[in-house]
Amino acid sequence: MxxxxxxxxxxxxxxxxxxxxxxxxxxxxxxxxxxxxxxGRWIDPGGRALVIVGVMLVLVLTAVLPWIGGASGWQVIAGQADPVLEVGLLPRLFSINATVAGVLLGALTLATRRWPVAWITAMACSVVTVEGVIAIWSRQTVPPGQPGGPSFGLVLAVVAMAVLAVQWLRIVWSRP
Missing domain, CATH: 1.20.5 (Single alpha-helices involved in coiled-coils or other helix-helix interfaces)
Known part of the structure; x- marks a missing residue:
């Protein structure tokens, strides 16, 4: 005054x-x-961004590991797995959704840093994690003597999706 x-x-x-x-x-x-x-519309992932990028890299690298029997992840995604394995819908659905939610949506969220996109990514990663658990379960119920149980690549991909879901949920919940 x-x-x-x-x-x-x-x-x-x-x-x-x-x-x-x-x-x-x-x-x-x-x-x-x-x-x-x-x-309030923006997020700042901070140090979690490095964890997310590292887990996204692990998720991409699981595509070369065996998922079902001897079929690698990229063969499951492309539908080129051996017909004897009878891959089915659930592992294929998980592989496609893990690529979309875990890699593409994650990259979009880190690039835009928008809260609504981060929320969608967190929810998508959570749903895809449940899909992955169901995909593992569906492969464990293969009749005895038939090839095609879940391999470590599929399990690692599900663990990577679970870590992504937790990281995105922590970022979304930390909004002021």
Whole structure:
């Protein structure tokens, strides 16, 4: 308030500097509520981003490991696994959804850093983790003597999806 009195002219009319300061204050007051709301739309993954990128890399590398019998992950995704293995729908569905949710949505979320996209990624990774557990279970119920049980590549992919789901959920829940 003393600044306003100091800058006022002796005749009582405001100076040009005083008018500029008052207009800047009005602009700040009108911009503040919107900026608080806009700040809530962004996420800052911090050190978790490195963990997420590392797990995404592990998820991509599981594509070369055996998933079902001798069929690797990329063969399951492409549908080129040996017909004798009878891969079925669940492992194929998990492999496609893990690629979309774990790798593509994760990369999109890290690039945009938007909270709604992070929320979608967290929910998608959680659902795909459950799909992966069901895919492992479906391969464990193969009749005895028939090839095609779950291999360590499929198990590692499910563990990677679970870690991604936990990391994204922690980021989404940490929103102020």
């Amino acid at each position: 003393w600044l306003l009195r100091e800058n006022a002219r002796t005749d009582g009319s405001p100076t040009e500097e005083n008018e500029v300061e008052q207009s800047e204050r009005r602009d700040f007051r009108t911009a503040s509520p919107g900026s608080d709301r806009a700040a």
